Amino acid sequence: MLPLTGEGAPHWRTLVAHQRPEWPSPAELGDVTDHLAALPPLVTPQECDTLTAQLAQAAEGKAFLLQGGDCAERFDHLSTRAIHGKTRLLQRMAVILTYASSVPVVKVGRMAGQYAKPRSRPTETVDGRTLPVYRGDAVNGIGFSQAERRPDPARLLRMYDASRHTLDVMRAFARDGTDLRQLHKENQDFVSRSPAGARYDELASRIGQALSFNDACGGLPLRTTELFASHEGLLLDYEAALTRHNPRSGRRYAGSGHMLWIGDRTRQPDGAHVAYFATIDNPIAVKVGPATTPEQALALIDRLDPDRRPGRLTFIVRMGADRVRYLLPELVEKVTASGAPVVWVCDPMHGNTFEAPGGHKTRRFDDILAEVAGFFDVHKALGTHAGGLHLELTGEDVTECVGGGTDLGFDDLHRRYESACDPRLNGGQALDLAFLVAEMFNPEATGAVAPDAAVNGAARGARHSNSPA
Numbered sequence: 001m002l003p004l005t006g007e008g009a010p011h012w013r014t015l016v017a018h019q020r021p022e023w024p025s026p027a028e029l030g031d032v033t034d035h036l037a038a039l040p041p042l043v044t045p046q047e048c049d050t051l052t053a054q055l056a057q058a059a060e061g062k063a064f065l066l067q068g069g070d071c072a073e074r075f076d077h078l079s080t081r082a083i084h085g086k087t088r089l090l091q092r093m094a095v096i097l098t099y100a101s102s103v104p105v106v107k108v109g110r111m112a113g114q115y116a117k118p119r120s121r122p123t124e125t126v127d128g129r130t131l132p133v134y135r136g137d138a139v140n141g142i143g144f145s146q147a148e149r150r151p152d153p154a155r156l157l158r159m160y161d162a163s164r165h166t167l168d169v170m171r172a173f174a175r176d177g178t179d180l181r182q183l184h185k186e187n188q189d190f191v192s193r194s195p196a197g198a199r200y201d202e203l204a205s206r207i208g209q210a211l212s213f214n215d216a217c218g219g220l221p222l223r224t225t226e227l228f229a230s231h232e233g234l235l236l237d238y239e240a241a242l243t244r245h246n247p248r249s250g251r252r253y254a255g256s257g258h259m260l261w262i263g264d265r266t267r268q269p270d271g272a273h274v275a276y277f278a279t280i281d282n283p284i285a286v287k288v289g290p291a292t293t294p295e296q297a298l299a300l301i302d303r304l305d306p307d308r309r310p311g312r313l314t315f316i317v318r319m320g321a322d323r324v325r326y327l328l329p330e331l332v333e334k335v336t337a338s339g340a341p342v343v344w345v346c347d348p349m350h351g352n353t354f355e356a357p358g359g360h361k362t363r364r365f366d367d368i369l370a371e372v373a374g375f376f377d378v379h380k381a382l383g384t385h386a387g388g389l390h391l392e393l394t395g396e397d398v399t400e401c402v403g404g405g406t407d408l409g410f411d412d413l414h415r416r417y418e419s420a421c422d423p424r425l426n427g428g429q430a431l432d433l434a435f436l437v438a439e440m441f442n443p444e445a446t447g448a449v450a451p452d453a454a455v456n457g458a459a460r461g462a463r464h465s466n467s468p469a
Contacts, residue, residue, distance in 0.1 A: 017236055017272035019118040019265055021139045021151040022132075029237060032153040036160060036241035041255025042112070042167055043229070045246045045281075051228050051258050052283040054106045056311030058387040059341045063103050065314070065388025066094055067230060067345065068430070069110030071422040072117050075137045078162050083169045085395025086111060087227055088178075089427050092190075093434040095183045099207045100438030106228070110392070112166035113231030113257045115159045116238075117421050118265045134420070138235060142420055156238050163229075163256065170227050181211055190431050196405035200435040230285075233260035236276050243280060251281040261285035261316060264292075264350075269299045278303055285314035287347065290323050294334035301340045314343040316390045320351030321370040328378045336384055345388035346375035353422060356402070360413040362423045365403030369436055376440045389437065393425040404429035 023029045057063035069086050087109060094105040115138035124133045132149040134142050138159040141148030184207055191197040191204045233239045233254065242255040254260055260280075264287040266273040277284050286300055297315065305313040315335070319327050324346075335342060348371035349363060356362045372389065379386040399415045400423035402408050408429075417423075425433065 012236060012240070012272035012275040015270065015272040015275055016268070017266075018268065019135075019234060019263075020236065020272075021135055023151050023153055023237075025153070029153040032156050033237050033241040036156065036238065039160065039242075041242055041244050041253070042160070042163055043253075043255060043258050045249065045251070045253045047228070048253055048258050048282045051106070051108070052309075052311040054104070054311070055283050055314060055343050056341070057104070058106060059310050059343045059385070061103070061385035061387075063106055064097060064101050064386075065106045065108060065343060065345055065390075066090060066097060067108040067110055067388060068093075068391040068393045070114055070394060070419075071392045071424055072136050072420045073111060073114045073162070073166075074142075074420055075115075075158055075162055077418075078165065080169050082394075082396070083111070083166055084173065085427070086393070087170060087173050088183075089393065089395045089430055090227075091178050092183050092187055093430060095180055095187060095207065096203070096431075096434040096438050097441075099210060100203070100441040106388070107226060108228045108230050108259055109170065110230060110390075112163040112170065112229035113159070115162070116232065116234045118232070118234060118263050120265075136420075138238070153237075156235070156241075159238065160242075167229055170229065174227050184208060184211060187431065190428065194405045194428065194432070195407070196432060203435060203438055228258040230259035230261065231257050232263050233257075233273070233277065233284075234263065234266065236272060239276065252279055254280045254282050257282075259283045259285065259314075261287060261314075263287050264289040264318065267292075267296075267300060269296070269303050274300065274303050283311055283314065285316050285343075285345070287350075288315045288317050288319075288331070290319050290327055290351065292331065294331050297331055297335055298338055298340075301335070301338065301342070305340065305342075308340055310341040311343070313340070314345055314387070316345045316347045317375065318347040318350040319371065319374075321348070321367040321374065323351070324371050324374040325378060328375065329382060332378060332382055332384055336382070343387040344375075344379065344385065345390050346372050346386070347390040348372045348375070349390075349392045349422070356410045356413060358410065358413065360400075360410075360417055360423075362410075362413060363401045365401055365425075365429055365432070368401070368425070369433065372433070372437055373440060376437075386440075391425060391430065391433070392422060393427075393430045395427045397428075398424060398426045400424050400426070401429060405432045 054063055058065050068090055090107045094107050098105045116136035119133045123130050126144055138155050139151050188204050191200045239254055239256055244255050245252050262273050267286050348368040352363045352367040353361055376386045398418050399408055399412045400417050400419050
């Protein structure tokens with residue numbers, strides 16, 4: 001029996017579930033979801049509540065969310081090394097952003113469940129042949145054949161196993177902790193090698209001084225240990241099967257990840273995704289695109305956070321570099337006037353995708369940076385809080401986005417284009433972005449931030465780092 005059919009829970013199966021795969025065998029799907037419903041959840045209510053509390057701080061401008069990882073995880077790319085690469089990159093970026101903002105950075109991986117993707121069309125045509133579109137490894141295969149593209153419910157079990165492995169690696173990484181001095185040394189090495197390193201050198205030196213200042217004063221051991229996992233809650237059959245009732249609190253939690261989000265294509269207030277998300281107590285987010293009106297945003301708040309619980313709801317804004325400055329202000333103003341304590345997060349990736357000569361989907365680093373700058377400027381003008389960044393990135397040296405410190409061009413895209421769907425920032429580009437975003441917190445961050453203030457922000461992050469994942 002699926003957990004979502006309990007007393008008081010809206011039955012999302014009676015509503016339209018946009019982007020739901022056309023599973024060929026309902027009986028086979030039922031067997032798989034029954035199996036999932038009998039398995040242990042992947043995350044605990046306590047971990048989810050810890051993240052909610054930290055996001056409540058971000059809503060008040062007392063913390064900053066850094067959320068990042070693959071566009072679409074792949075079963076055949078699953079490895080401990082790859083997981084370490086992404087988590088290490090998030091940690092290195094967090095050192096830079098913690099110093100610049102003087103607040104703790106909440107680190108959330110876009111991983112351990114990001115195996116399904118919404119698509120703009122149900123089919124694709126290659127050389128005159130039309131097949132179902134690839135919807136992520138949780139649904140079908142990327143190979144262009146009838147067998148590969150057939151939706152297969154058994155893949156949901158592989159998704160569970162892959163996500164469990166990823167969380168196990170993340171938890172081990174978190175238990176070991178990471179010395180901020182070592183992360184800073186790696187960032188200094190990046191600065192010394194980067195063609196754009198001269199611009200970052202002053203800030204990197206100031207971070208080093210802050211860490212030395214902490215040591216000289218006998219300050220807190222600066223170790224970072226906390227990591228959370230998030231993904232788009234697209235496949236409601238999977239999510240409902242892993243939803244559990246917590247008998248201690250009487251609340252319901254999605255057991256598939258700490259934080260789930262609703263995509264821009266599935267955020268209909270009367271749709272199945274919103275109805276399901278309204279029943280869980282995890283921190284949740286909604287992607288907000290350029291077509292989102294203030295009235296729609298307020299309706300989503302009423303459905304998803306009627307009690308106005310700080311940290312419960314995040315709006316991930318994906319407007320595009322050329323639209324964020326004139327579309328975002330009214331949205332922020334009207335939501336703020338309603339009293340809803342949402343976290344405002346910038347996704348500068350999805351509104352800036354285009355097809356490069358040669359056919360590769362790509363993004364310009366300058367467009368990504370421009371959208372973040374517009375996002376920060378809007379919040380500064382309104383006196384509200386820029387609460388975080390949501391990025392598609394990888395620790396691998398891929399060539400999927402153009403620009404950045406090494407100035408990748410269109411001719412470089414073919415060298416290591418490995419994404420299954422959308423282009424990601426590579427490690428160098430992600431660090432470039434972190435250094436440049438650091439300047440947005442305070443234009444004088446490269447020279448005028450007091451070392452003790454920056455260390456206090458980092459120390460708060462270390463002091464609050466006690467969750468197992």
